[in-house]
Amino acid sequence: MSATLATGVRAGERRAIARALSAVENETGAGADLLRALHPHLGAARVIGITGPPGAGKSTLVDALIGELLALNGRVGVVAVDPSSPITGGAILGDRIRMGTHQGDERVFIRSLASRGHVGGLSRSAARAVDVLDAAGYAHIIVETVGAGQSEVEVAELADTRIVVLPPGLGDDVQAIKAGILEIADIYVVNKADLPLAERAERELLSMIALRSYGAWKPPVLRTVASTGVGVAKLAEAIAAHAQSGSGRRAGGDARRTRMRRLLAASAADRLRRNIEQSSSAELDRLCDELARGELGHAAADLRAIEIAAAGMRKP
Amino acid sequence: MHERPPKVLVTKIGLDGHDRGSRVVASFLRDAGMEIVYTPPWQEIPTVVKLAMEEDVDVIGVSSLATDHLIVPRLMQALREAGLTDISVIVGGIVPDADEAVLLAAGVAKVFHPGSPLEGIAEEVRRLTGARRALNA
Helix, strand or coil: CHHHHHHHHHCCCHHHHHHHHHHHHCCCHHHHHHHHHHHHHCCCCEEEEEECCCCCCHHHHHHHHHHHHHHHCCCEEEEEEECCCCCCCCEEECHHHHHHHHCCCCCEEEEEEECCCCCCCCCCCHHHHHHHHHHCCCCEEEEECCCCCCCCCCHHHHCCEEEEEECCCCCCHHHHHCCCHHHCCCEEEECCCCCCCHHHHHHHHHHHHHCCCCCCCCCCEEECECCCCECHHHHHHHHHHHHHCCCCCCCCHHHHHHHHHHHHHHHHHHHHHHHHHHCCCHHHHHHHHHHHCCCCCHHHHHHHHHHHHHHHHHCC | CCCCCCEEEEECECCCCCCHHHHHHHHHHHHCCCEEEECCCCECHHHHHHHHHHHCCCEEEEEECCCHHHHHHHHHHHHHHCCCCCCEEEEEECCCHHHHHHHHHCCCCEEECCCCCHHHHHHHHHHHHHHHHHHHC
């Protein structure tokens, strides 16, 4: 079935693409086969990552940006990640309701993913969902993270151009979060720029940038009002300029290996964590008891837990 | 592979804007552990079909309080034309008994009337999701 699915994806059949996205999202055997089949056809798309705190206007900005990118060329794919409840696992996938302008456009394919307990701003399968859309021939793929704070920098590994969107009014908080997502941006956007504190947010970003050293590309700070489209054409220009500058995730050699290493660390850690939390292993229960009674140190217990989980995962 | 929660589109088609019911149902299903794609009211049928296809949802829940249920047969037709016959459609809201028969004949899986227990809706969604996945497996 994965062979026909791969053919459908390559032909840009929307139904096949949707099925393929489900297969990789749910990590089925067919999904793994499919990704192998699609692998030779990856790398043509330009991936644009959009992150920022909740309420910054990310989804609305994506909606406006889709229009600009469609005017440029080709088709646009969107992967929008929303948080799953850590308690029930349920999720409201609401990003796409703010992307209504292009909801009916056949050149646009929007897929929502729930984070399903994954931390880092994306879902476990977001990178593979991007691969499916890439193989299907979407020239631009926009990845929108969950509302992210300081440490959700995973999108940096995934995207060619990283856009950090901030609302006005963070004030000195810009200083507080500069260690996190503010370090990964290729382009800064102060959205809701019609609000009074926008200028101040822009100033703070500029002074922060002035203190850092950059290579060939120095991140610009742009102002947008996503809801009316003000400044969005400038944003599309900046994205094109960044692409021209030759930066992006398709760096070769060491940079690529480092990126793969980080992706691997994240997915392996995720799998391990789930196994240790959910496995019914009596050995793990005993280990927890020993840890609680103080008979075992944390370092030794960690190692033991990793061994037990790894053994459990090898079983069919 | 781990158990995937049901993925449900909760939407309203037509001109009626009374969305309290769809919000209540969407919130309940989320709290029941499901992944919900929620839309505001006033969706057009082609948009709903495109959305259901792209998101690969298991079930579509259409809320109707002011006669919009009468256009649900057109949604069913559009889903068939798009080849999405494996997606179940349930309708909730104010649907006269005579119209319920029409909706069921058009392919709607179930109609929930005012006062339906929310847990019953969740159960039906789980049942329909299981049936769809068994079919597509």
